[in-house]
Amino acid sequence: MYGIIEGISINEYIATWNNIIANCSYDNTYKMAWAKALVELCVLNTDLKDKSINQYNSKETITFTFEEIAELYLKYYWNQTIYFDLVQGSNLTKLPVIIQHVKKLINEYKLIAGNNPKKYEKIDFKALGLEKSYKNTIKKISNVLPENVAWRFKKLNKNTYEIYELNREKRTVSFKLEDSMILNKYSDLMFQIINYRWTQMLEGFNLSPRISSKVKVSDQSEIKRNSLNKFKKFLDCEFEDENRYCFYSNEELSDGLTSIDHVIPWSFMYSDDIWNLVYCNRCINSSKSNKTPAENTIEKLEDRNILLLKKLENSIYSTSKITKELNLAIKKDYVRKFWIASKG
Known part of the structure; x- marks a missing residue:
C-alpha cells in the first residue's frame, strides 16, 4: 500500500510516520527531536549503506541506545537554544526537563568560553574541562526519554503503531532492518516533514520572527552572521x-x-x-x-x-x-x- 505526500509516492511505513508526526498531540517539542534523532541514526549507520533493500534477512534488526538518541537531542536543542533561545514547550513558567539540562550545560560553557555562541558540533567539551558535565547531561537526557516520549510517540488516537520496538530494561530502540533502510532511503523527505512540524510547534510557543529559518539554519554546519x-x-x-x-x-x-x-x-x-x-x-x-x-x-x-x-x-x-x-x-x-x- 502506498501513500502520497506532496506528490511523492511512498510506502506505508513512511506514510505511518508522516501521520504520527502530522497529528500527534504535544505540549513540547520532544516528539520531533525523537523522530529526527531516530532518522538521523539510521542515516549515520554505515551498515545500512552497504545493503540493498532486497539484501536483508527479515529477522534482522538494528538497535540504538537511549544514550545515542540523547546525544542528538543535546545537539538539536543546543543549536536552537544557544543561537536563538527558542522556547520548546507550552509551560512558560517551567521549562521542559531536557531543556533545563541543556541550558545548564550552555551556561557552564559560557562561563568558560564567553557569550559568543558556537555550534555543538564544533565544541571540544574535553578541552574546555566540561567532559564530565557533558556526559552527565547526556545521561540525564537519556533518563527522561523512557518516561514519556519513547512510548508516547507510537500512540495516536488511541492506536499504537509498532514502528519500532522499545526495551526499557536495556534502554534501547530496535527497528526491523527493512524499516531502518526505508527511513534511510527517505531521510531527506523525513527531515523536511519533521522540521516543518517542529516549526509549527515552535510558532505556537514563540513570538519571535523567522522560526522556519532558525530551525533550518540550526541544521547547517555553520550559522553565519552577515557583515553590517x-x-x-x-x-x-x-x-x-x-x-x-x-x-x-x-x-x-x-x-x-x-x-x-x-x-x-x-x-x-x-x-x-x-x-x-x-x-x-x-x-x-x-x-x-x-x-x-x-x-x-x-x-x-x-x-x-x-x-x-x-x-x-x-x-x-x-x-x-x-x-x-x-x-x-x-x-x-x-x-x-x-x-x-x-x-x-
Missing part, C-alpha cells in the same frame, strides 16, 4: 560632524572601538534592519549579550529612527531601499512591536 558594513553609510547620516557616537553612552567612538549593534537582539530577530541597528562601543556590545533592552532604550531608538529618516530623506540616499524600509518601520511601529514580542 553596508549599513555604515546610512548610519553615518545621523551625525553632522563626521564623527560617530555610541548610541548607549553618547561618547565619541574611535575606529578601533566602533561596532554596530542590534538593539533588539539578533538572536530574536535573526535579521539585519536599519531601524534596529546603532553604533556603539565595542566593549558595550560585548557585554550586552542577548538581553532584552529596557523601555527607555526603545524610546531612544524610536527617536533616533525619526531623526535618521529625516537625515536620509535629505541625502543622496533619499530614494534608497534602506530609507524606504526605515520609513515603513516607523509607520508600522516595528521597534515597539518587536520589542514587546521579544519580552515573551
Whole structure:
C-alpha cells in the first residue's frame, strides 16, 4: 500500500510516520527531536549503506541506545537554544526537563568560553574541562526519554503503531532492518516533514520572527552572521560632524572601538534592519549579550529612527531601499512591536 505526500509516492511505513508526526498531540517539542534523532541514526549507520533493500534477512534488526538518541537531542536543542533561545514547550513558567539540562550545560560553557555562541558540533567539551558535565547531561537526557516520549510517540488516537520496538530494561530502540533502510532511503523527505512540524510547534510557543529559518539554519554546519558594513553609510547620516557616537553612552567612538549593534537582539530577530541597528562601543556590545533592552532604550531608538529618516530623506540616499524600509518601520511601529514580542 502506498501513500502520497506532496506528490511523492511512498510506502506505508513512511506514510505511518508522516501521520504520527502530522497529528500527534504535544505540549513540547520532544516528539520531533525523537523522530529526527531516530532518522538521523539510521542515516549515520554505515551498515545500512552497504545493503540493498532486497539484501536483508527479515529477522534482522538494528538497535540504538537511549544514550545515542540523547546525544542528538543535546545537539538539536543546543543549536536552537544557544543561537536563538527558542522556547520548546507550552509551560512558560517551567521549562521542559531536557531543556533545563541543556541550558545548564550552555551556561557552564559560557562561563568558560564567553557569550559568543558556537555550534555543538564544533565544541571540544574535553578541552574546555566540561567532559564530565557533558556526559552527565547526556545521561540525564537519556533518563527522561523512557518516561514519556519513547512510548508516547507510537500512540495516536488511541492506536499504537509498532514502528519500532522499545526495551526499557536495556534502554534501547530496535527497528526491523527493512524499516531502518526505508527511513534511510527517505531521510531527506523525513527531515523536511519533521522540521516543518517542529516549526509549527515552535510558532505556537514563540513570538519571535523567522522560526522556519532558525530551525533550518540550526541544521547547517555553520550559522553565519552577515557583515553590517553596508549599513555604515546610512548610519553615518545621523551625525553632522563626521564623527560617530555610541548610541548607549553618547561618547565619541574611535575606529578601533566602533561596532554596530542590534538593539533588539539578533538572536530574536535573526535579521539585519536599519531601524534596529546603532553604533556603539565595542566593549558595550560585548557585554550586552542577548538581553532584552529596557523601555527607555526603545524610546531612544524610536527617536533616533525619526531623526535618521529625516537625515536620509535629505541625502543622496533619499530614494534608497534602506530609507524606504526605515520609513515603513516607523509607520508600522516595528521597534515597539518587536520589542514587546521579544519580552515573551
